[in-house]
Every structure is written in structure tokens, then in C-alpha cells.
Amino acid sequence: MSDAAALIVALRDCVGAPHVLAGADDTAPYTRDWRGRYGGEALAVVLPGSTEEVSAVVRACAAAGVRVVPQGGNTGLVGGAVPMGDRIADDNAPVVVALRRMNRIRDVDPLGNTLVADAGCVLETIQQAADACDRLYGVSLGAQGSCQIGGNVSTNAGGTGVLKYGSTREQVLGLEVVLPDGRVWDGLRRLRKDNTGYALKQLFIGAEGSLGIVTGVALRLHPKPAAIAAAWLTVDTVHDALAALELLQAMAGERIAGCELLNRAELETVAAQFPDVRLPTDPEAPYAVLVELADTWARADLSGLLEDALGRLAEAGRLRDAAIAASEAQRQAFWFIRHSIAEANRKSGMGLACDVAVPVRALPAFIDRAGGAVRARWPNATIVLVAHMGDGNVHFIPRFSFEDWQALEDPAAFADIVRAVVHDEAAALGGTFSAEHGIGRVLPGELARLRSPLELELMRRVRDALDPARTMNPVILGAS
Ligand SMILES: Cc1cc2nc3c(=O)[nH]c(=O)nc-3n(C[C@H](O)[C@H](O)[C@H](O)COP(=O)(O)OP(=O)(O)OC[C@H]3O[C@@H](n4cnc5c(N)ncnc54)[C@H](O)[C@@H]3O)c2cc1C
Numbered sequence: 001m002s003d004a005a006a007l008i009v010a011l012r013d014c015v016g017a018p019h020v021l022a023g024a025d026d027t028a029p030y031t032r033d034w035r036g037r038y039g040g041e042a043l044a045v046v047l048p049g050s051t052e053e054v055s056a057v058v059r060a061c062a063a064a065g066v067r068v069v070p071q072g073g074n075t076g077l078v079g080g081a082v083p084m085g086d087r088i089a090d091d092n093a094p095v096v097v098a099l100r101r102m103n104r105i106r107d108v109d110p111l112g113n114t115l116v117a118d119a120g121c122v123l124e125t126i127q128q129a130a131d132a133c134d135r136l137y138g139v140s141l142g143a144q145g146s147c148q149i150g151g152n153v154s155t156n157a158g159g160t161g162v163l164k165y166g167s168t169r170e171q172v173l174g175l176e177v178v179l180p181d182g183r184v185w186d187g188l189r190r191l192r193k194d195n196t197g198y199a200l201k202q203l204f205i206g207a208e209g210s211l212g213i214v215t216g217v218a219l220r221l222h223p224k225p226a227a228i229a230a231a232w233l234t235v236d237t238v239h240d241a242l243a244a245l246e247l248l249q250a251m252a253g254e255r256i257a258g259c260e261l262l263n264r265a266e267l268e269t270v271a272a273q274f275p276d277v278r279l280p281t282d283p284e285a286p287y288a289v290l291v292e293l294a295d296t297w298a299r300a301d302l303s304g305l306l307e308d309a310l311g312r313l314a315e316a317g318r319l320r321d322a323a324i325a326a327s328e329a330q331r332q333a334f335w336f337i338r339h340s341i342a343e344a345n346r347k348s349g350m351g352l353a354c355d356v357a358v359p360v361r362a363l364p365a366f367i368d369r370a371g372g373a374v375r376a377r378w379p380n381a382t383i384v385l386v387a388h389m390g391d392g393n394v395h396f397i398p399r400f401s402f403e404d405w406q407a408l409e410d411p412a413a414f415a416d417i418v419r420a421v422v423h424d425e426a427a428a429l430g431g432t433f434s435a436e437h438g439i440g441r442v443l444p445g446e447l448a449r450l451r452s453p454l455e456l457e458l459m460r461r462v463r464d465a466l467d468p469a470r471t472m473n474p475v476i477l478g479a480s
Pocket residue numbers: 034069070071072073074075076077080081082099119120140141142143146147148149150151152153154155156157158159160208209210212213214215342343436437440473475
């Protein structure tokens with residue numbers, strides 16, 4: 001029996017034969033990312049049903065010297081949840097460990113404002129469980145119907161609520177993790193205060209499955225807002241959009257639950273792909289801002305607050321037009337536009353999403369400079385952008401037609417060059433080349449290029465300490 005066949009037998013012993021997929025047809029849904037851009041062959045896809053089973057699977061893979069790629073909802077945007085396609089011989093294809101069967105809410109404590117869940121719980125299930133006890137889980141994003149909380153933790157997902165609630169890192173109280181040697185670290189504490197040595201959980205948040213498999217998560221919950229209001233603003237410049245943010249922060253403070261900036265090319269893309277979508281107002285505007293306010297006091301007059309702020313912006317000549325959602329359905333319609341972007345972009349050409357963050361005040365300079373640099377070199381590119389503006393996080397996307405893309409000799413090398421041009425503009429303004437999507441299989445080169453030798457050395461030492469044999473997901477310094 002070959003080593004690969006022996007490992008598959010061992011994996012069947014760990015989780016039961018029906019939960020080990022080995023043929024190309026069966027593994028196909030797990031071996032390519034959702035856009036079909038990245039992927040490679042897997043030796044097997046394993047679907048464990050418990051922490052003990054994950055531990056047994058990881059132990060078996062470690063003993064066989066076979067890499068493990070953890071997979072959540074496979075909604076990641078940098079290809080980190082699928083095999084790297086770096087196999088040398090058959091036996092070098094990794095084992096994908098998909099957590100979808102681990103989908104139990106373990107406990108909700110409304111008094112302590114905590115929720116404990118299996119890592120394979122879909123984000124929306126977490127949100128609903130919090131809602132059912134009159135609480136809110138603070139992270140929301142377009143993929144919430146399919147991404148998993150373990151994937152969110154492993155990418156430190158951001159989304160639209162970071163301004164008010166913080167990113168996933170801010171929600172995590174404790175973790176349960178299967179380490180690369182198969183041991184289980186039980187750090188599933190639900191405490192707000194715990195200064196007992198190094199905060200080990202932080203290592204696994206944003207580690208993209210390179211240091212272990214997250215199997216359980218303890219999360220903090222927030223009071224559920226009882227009043228919500230949303231407005232759609234149109235402005236001429238990014239400076240005007242920032243003026244709106246600044247005024248709203250002064251007037252509404254912590255009530256700002258979302259503040260998203262979209263450029264006209266992005267709105268035209270959504271309108272073209274979703275013909276039923278009607279932009280709330282002023283479709284010719286260069287930029288639109290979707291802002292949402294939330295308060296736990298049911299009688300808070302948030303629409304009145306928005307009206308007041310919009311009036312002041314109009315008086316100051318910083319606003320083209322605005323619409324305040326008159327109903328819950330209209331508020332949902334505003335957000336539908338925002339959440340349709342990923343799908344609309346996917347269908348509209350080959351977009352090279354650059355997930356950049358810069359200091360908020362540098363947003364106009366970044367958009368201007370990166371736009372200029374891309375247009376100067378590739379006049380055929382359309383620049384679409386959407387920004388979690390309050391976080392300084394821009395999804396800056398030079399997009400090429402499918403025809404132009406197919407004509408390229410080496411598309412992967414071309415993509416690297418385009419991204420580097422954009423990333424350099426962000427770096428020059430004190431920014432980062434990956435704000436919330438991670439490194440995955442797209443950006444290891446940029447990590448090596450743009451992080452200092454000391455930072456890389458420290459990261460390598462962390463990896464050496466936890467995964468010396470490099471059997472976990474190679475995304476972060478795993479290939480070295
Ligand atoms: C429409 C759409 C909108 C999106 N919007 C946002 C957004 O606003 N903000 C944002 O941050 N992201 C966004 N994303 C990206 C994506 O949804 C997030 O990165 C999400 O956190 C990934 O979760 P997942 O369960 O799908 O993880 P996967 O894609 O399955 O995995 C992502 C990484 O985490 C690792 N991983 C997964 N589960 C585990 C685990 N249990 N233990 C250890 N490692 C694990 C994988 O190996 C991989 O490296 C969006 C994606 C889509 C499709």
C-alpha cells in the first residue's frame with residue numbers, strides 16, 4: 001500500500017469512511033476557491049465532526065508528513081483555504097480539513113454577553129443565536145451566509161461594523177485550537193480580564209491556519225441596537241466624503257455602525273449586473289457614501305440626527321445629494337447594493353482586488369496616487385473601489401476585460417506587478433497591503449517584500465515554535 005493510501009485508511013479510522021473524500025469529483029468543491037481562481041489537488045478532504053476527530057486527523061497527517069489546509073466556508077479572497085497546487089509528487093498534495101460538520105452553538109450567556117461555538121458555525125448562525133437572546137454579534141460582511149466563525153477568526157475578518165465594534169480580534173475572548181502536532185490547546189475562556197502570561201489566542205487570530213486548526217471560539221456579544229437609520233450620500237470628492245465622516249463622528253460618535261465609500265465605476269458595475277437595482281439618488285455622482293447609525297435606546301432620533309448632519313454638509317457645499325432610508329425595506333435596499341459588489345465585480349472582468357489600508361486622512365491621497373499610477377501604466381484598466389472608509393480600508397480594484405486578460409502571456413506575473421504598484425502607494429503613505437483579507441496564496445511575495453527583516457524573523461520564529469515541521473497551511477512563511 002502506498003503512503004498516500006495508508007494515510008487515507010488512517011483518516012477513515014479517525015472520522016469514519018463517509019467523511020473522507022478522496023476522488024477528484026468528490027473533492028472538487030473543496031479544492032478551488034469560490035471565484036475559481038486558485039486551487040490544486042488534495043490528497044483527501046476530511047470532514048471531522050468533533051475536536052477529538054480534528055486532533056486525530058492532524059496527528060495522522062503529521063505522522064505521515066503531509067500538509068494540512070484548514071477550510072471554513074471557502075469564501076476567502078486570497079486563496080488560503082485551498083491546496084496551493086505546489087505538489088511535487090502525488091503524496092505531496094495536502095489534506096484539506098473542512099470544518100463544516102462542526103456547527104454547534106455550545107453556549108450563549110446574555111448576562112455575561114458571551115457566546116461559545118464550534119469553529120464551523122456559519123457567521124449568520126452566530127448572528128442569529130445572538131439576536132435570539134437580544135444581543136448582537138459585532139462582525140458582519142457580505143459572505144456571512146457561508147463564511148464560518150473559524151475562518152473569520154483565522155483571517156481576523158473585518159467587514160462593515162469595525163468602526164463601532166472592532167474586527168474579529170476584538171470579539172474573541174478565548175479559543176480552542178488543535179496544534180500542528182495534534183495536541184488540543186483549551187484556551188476557551190470567556191473572561192474579559194485574564195493577564196496570565198502571553199495572550200496566546202492572539203497568535204492564532206489572523207494566522208490563516210498556519211499555526212493550528214481553530215475548533216472552538218468564545219465570543220463577546222454587544223447590546224442589540226433598538227434604533228437604526230441609514231443614509232445614502234453623494235459627493236464630488238473623497239475629501240468631501242471624509243468631511244461627512246468627520247462631522248458624523250463629531251455628532252453621532254459611537255453610533256456610527258457603518259460608513260462605506262463607493263466610486264461611480266463600482267456603482268455602474270452593480271447596476272449593470274443587477275438591472276433591478278435602483279441607486280437611491282444621483283447616479284452620476286463620482287462617489288457615494290452609505291452611512292448607518294445605531295443606538296440601543298429605541299427612542300433615539302437617528303433620522304433626525306442624520307438630517308441635521310446632512311443639512312450642515314449641504315450648507316458647507318460638501319454634499320451633492322442624499323437620501324435617508326424611509327423604511328426598513330429601503331435600508332435593506334441600500335445594503336443590498338453594497339453587498340452585491342463582490343458578485344457584480346466577479347462577473348464584470350478580471351479585478352485585481354488590492355485590500356489596502358492607510359491612515360484615514362491619507363485616503364484621498366492614496367486613491368489619487370494609486371489611480372494615477374495604474375492609469376499611467378495600464379490605460380485599459382477600469383478602477384473600481386469600495387472602502388470601509390472609517391477604517392481607512394480601501395478595496396482598490398484595477399479591473400481588466402476578460403479579453404485583455406486572456407491575451408496576457410503570464411497573468412499571474414502581471415497581477416503581481418499591478419498589485420505591487422498599488423501596494424507601493426499605500427506603503428508610501430504608511431499603509432498596509434492586506435487590511436482584512438490576509439496573505440493566502442496570493443501575497444506571500446508581498447509579505448517578504450514589504451515587511452522588515454526583523455518582522456519576518458519574528459514571524460518565522462513563531463512559526464518554528466509551533467509548526468517546526470511546516471505541516472500546516474503554508475500561507476505564512478510555510479514554504480521557507
Ligand atoms: C461576498 C464576499 C464579501 C466579503 N466581505 C468581506 C469583508 O467585508 N471583510 C472581510 O474581512 N472579508 C470579507 N470577505 C472575505 C471572507 O469572507 C473572509 O475572509 C472570511 O473571514 C473567510 O471565512 P471562511 O470561513 O470562508 O474562511 P476560508 O475562506 O475557508 O479560509 C480562510 C483562511 O482561514 C483558514 N481557516 C479557515 N477555517 C479555519 C479554522 N477553523 N482554523 C484555522 N484556520 C482556518 C484557511 O486555511 C484560510 O487560510 C468577503 C468574501 C466574500 C465572498
